[in-house]
Amino acid sequence: MMEDTGEDVLRSRPNxxxxFFKRLGHTYQLMLDRSTPYVTxxxxxxxxxxxxxxxxxxxxQGWYIVTYALAIYHLNLFLAFLTPKIDPAMSEFEDEDGPDLLPTKQNEEFRPFIRRLPEFKFWYSASKATLIALCCTFFELFNVPVFWPILVMYFITLFCITMKRQIKHMIRYRYIPFTWGKPKFQYTQGKDEVSPK
Structure with a gap:
């Protein structure tokens, strides 16, 4: 007859x-995964x-600090969305074995634009931050009295300065972070050539 060693006592079942929270987390992740293709x-x-x-x-008529913080966070996310993953400005200082630069001449090899912040993470972070900010508006603790026109003017100034810098960066290193208006190539059956759409 086998003797009980007490291993079942050491291997306790999760409470x-x-x-519940593991199952909730798995369900949440499943919903996020299923929403991935539905960009619009x-x-x-x-x-x-x-x-x-x-x-x-x-x-x-309040919570202007929360609004300002949310706007700054959204601006930060948008700038990361527009920026390439490998910044051409930083790769100039690295040696020849460093990361590849974006193509700047007609005869260079095509390399797709890879964002520093992918679209899904941009959407997820923006949605989560907006939901958190919306929840903060229900607590009087976050309703700090400020003169809101100064915050609006400061945000507009900050937005203009950062977007000007980003547009100059895009012009200097010749990249476009959007695919609108770019030619799409499609393979036609029966022909060995690729024709633009």
Whole structure:
């Protein structure tokens, strides 16, 4: 007859709370994974969240610091979305074995534009930040009294300066972070050539 060594006592089962949160996390991740191909739907949801936040701010007449922080965060995300993953300005200082530069001449090899912040992470971070900011507007602790026109003017100035710098960077290193208007090539069956759409 075998003797019970007590291994079952050492290997305890996870409690109900841990199991619930693990299952909730898996369900949340599954929903995120399934929403990945629906770009337009995801961004419509985010615009709806931003509009709900704006309506809440206008209706409540407060929480301007939260609004300013959200706007700065969205600006930071947008700049990361526009910037290439490997910054050409930084690779100038590296040696020849460093990362590849973006093509600057007609005869150079095509390399696709890879963003520093991918579209899905941009959407996810913007949506999460907007939802957190919306929740903050329900707590009086975050309603710090400020003179909001100064914040608006400061944000507009900051936006103009950073976008001017980003556009100069795009012109200097000749890259376009958007695919609108770029030719798309399609393989036609029966012909060995590739023709633009």
């Amino acid at each position: 109900v709370v841990t199991t 739907g995801r961004w419509v949801f985010t615009v709806f969240l931003i509009l709900a936040f704006i309506i809440r701010i206008i209706y409540a």
